[in-house]
Amino acid sequence: xxxxxxxxxxxxxxxxxxxxxxxxxxxxxxxxxxxxxxxxxxxxxxxxxxxxxxxxxxxxxxxxxxxxxxxxxxxxxxxxxxxxxxxxxxxxxxxxxxxxxxxxxxxxxxxxxxxxxxxxxxxxxxxxxxxxxxxxxxxxxxxxxxxxxxxxxxxxxxxxxxxxxxxxxxxxxxxxxxxxxxxxxxxxxxxxxxxxxxxxxxxxxxxxxxxxxxxxxxxxxxxxxxxxxxxxxxxxxxxxxxxxxxxxxxxxxxxxxxxxxxxxxxxxxxxxxxxxxxxxxxxxxxxxxxxxxxxxxxxxxxxxxxxxxxxxx
Amino acid sequence: xxxxxxxxxxxxxxxxxxxxxxxxxxxxxxxxxxxxxxxxxxxxxxxxxxxxxxxxxxxxxxxxxxxxxxxxxxxxxxxxxxxxxxxxxxxxxxxxxxxxxxxxxxxxxxxxxxxxxxxxxxxxxxxxxxxxxxxxxxxxxxxxxxxxxxxxxxxxxxxxxxxxxxxxxxxxxxxxx
Numbered sequence: 001x002x003x004x005x006x007x008x009x010x011x012x013x014x015x016x017x018x019x020x021x022x023x024x025x026x027x028x029x030x031x032x033x034x035x036x037x038x039x040x041x042x043x044x045x046x047x048x049x050x051x052x053x054x055x056x057x058x059x060x061x062x063x064x065x066x067x068x069x070x071x072x073x074x075x076x077x078x079x080x081x082x083x084x085x086x087x088x089x090x091x092x093x094x095x096x097x098x099x100x101x102x103x104x105x106x107x108x109x110x111x112x113x114x115x116x117x118x119x120x121x122x123x124x125x126x127x128x129x130x131x132x133x134x135x136x137x138x139x140x141x142x143x144x145x146x147x148x149x150x151x152x153x154x155x156x157x158x159x160x161x162x163x164x165x166x167x168x169x170x171x172x173x174x175x176x177x178x179x180x181x182x183x184x185x186x187x188x189x190x191x192x193x194x195x196x197x198x199x200x201x202x203x204x205x206x207x208x209x210x211x212x213x214x215x216x217x218x219x220x221x222x223x224x225x226x227x228x229x230x231x232x233x234x235x236x237x238x239x240x241x242x243x244x245x246x247x248x249x250x251x252x253x254x255x256x257x258x259x260x261x262x263x264x265x266x267x268x269x270x271x272x273x274x275x276x277x278x279x280x281x282x283x284x285x286x287x288x289x290x291x292x293x294x295x296x297x298x299x300x301x302x303x304x305x306x307x308x309x310x311x312x313x
Numbered sequence: 314x315x316x317x318x319x320x321x322x323x324x325x326x327x328x329x330x331x332x333x334x335x336x337x338x339x340x341x342x343x344x345x346x347x348x349x350x351x352x353x354x355x356x357x358x359x360x361x362x363x364x365x366x367x368x369x370x371x372x373x374x375x376x377x378x379x380x381x382x383x384x385x386x387x388x389x390x391x392x393x394x395x396x397x398x399x400x401x402x403x404x405x406x407x408x409x410x411x412x413x414x415x416x417x418x419x420x421x422x423x424x425x426x427x428x429x430x431x432x433x434x435x436x437x438x439x440x441x442x443x444x445x446x447x448x449x450x451x452x453x454x455x456x457x458x459x460x461x462x463x464x465x466x467x468x469x470x471x472x473x474x475x476x477x478x479x480x481x482x483x484x485x486x487x488x489x490x
Contacts, residue, residue, distance in 0.1 A: 005352045006350070171381055
């Protein structure tokens with residue numbers, strides 16, 4: 001039997017809340033960033049494939065919410081900083097070893113690109129829109145001319161944004177639950193399925209809804225596979241990672257993870273998507289909302305559970 | 314130059330004088346600490362083994378906090394000491410999450426704070442405050458590259474361990490066992 005006592009007051013996460021360093025803004029941002037990445041990915045992809053007319057909701061309409069999501073996410077990140085007046089120091093350095101550093105730069109690019117993408121389609125919302133200044137009109141002509149290049153930038157940066165939200169966590173070997181390379185692809189998959197769900201929710205065209213229901217179903221399957229793969233990796237790994245996995249296999253996060261994330265967020269919407277594809281009419285709002293909810297819960301559960309998983313010595 | 318510290322777990326009585334000395338020397342805000350004392354008990358009564366350790370930042374050679382810092386505020390100073398530049402720190406908390414020893418805390422002023430091996434005292438030729446005050450003289454400090462420094466001599470003589478070397482951090486805080 002080994003017993004450990006801390007005699008003098010250390011900031012211990014179990015004793016003292018100081019070390020529970022990341023609160024709700026971080027998982028909220030990870031969700032919004034992933035969702036925006038998913039939305040922008042499909043918009044850019046179908047534009048590049050030349051299917052703008054076939055899938056107008058995905059390419060033109062849904063991306064309007066991406067910059068809003070990103071800006072709310074950035075505000076949440078800023079809110080979580082403790083030394084707020086110094087936030088600009090992020091943009092005085094590029095540190096490739098720090099996922100947060102290149103993530104900050106990625107966010108700058110994708111937010112700007114999503115604003116431009118929305119601005120190019122502003123007349124869909126306000127048909128009589130006219131830019132007030134000549135230079136804005138010139139800028140619009142410029143981006144319209146290079147729209148395909150812009151779409152490629154968005155496509156690539158959407159993937160980086162989606163993956164980086166996972167890599168941000170997986171880079172911390174001090175938190176065994178996060179320290180798995182599956183987390184990058186898993187967060188990307190979760191973001192893409194949330195993006196597809198948002199398109200299904202907002203589209204009124206049955207053909208478009210059918211396509212994105214199909215895409216959603218495939219990605220939910222990939223997600224489920226990655227989750228199983230992650231637990232297999234944990235259970236075959238070191239003691240600390242086995243302990244981390246046990247948080248979800250009988251530990252304190254078991255119920256919330258398997259019920260809200262896996263059952264309600266992946267399994268049920270997957271079944272509903274399947275029924276929809278088999279010709280049964282399912283109101284799109286049910287699977288769509290469940291996928292978004294599951295994606296949000298996944299971030300919350302993972303960020304909080306990760307912070308209590310640790311090395312013991 | 315490679316600064317390191319060794320703590321004799323056989324001599325330490327867990328009085329926490331090092332903790333108070335550090336708090337006083339470094340104006341650590343009330344309720345926080347840069348070093349702390351851990352007591353572990355092994356075995357079943359009556360065969361018990363006790364180990365008392367004064368712990369702090371391990372000033373790792375492969376420091377995860379320096380690696381993950383997005384601004385470069387966490388950096389390696391002379392002698393491998395890990396320091397935080399207050400005016401570059403944005404208080405994002407990445408370094409706190411990255412430390413397997415939980416050696417960092419968010420200072421109420423916003424930046425992240427931790428043990429500095431009393432860098433300001435070293436520059437004046439003094440030892441860290443915790444080492445200076447230890448009533449049992451159980452702490453040794455010095456340059457590992459200098460074979461005659463206190464820490465080099467004691468590490469050659471005694472059996473020692475570091476904390477969770479399997480985390481890959483290459484810690485430079487040694488415990489004599």
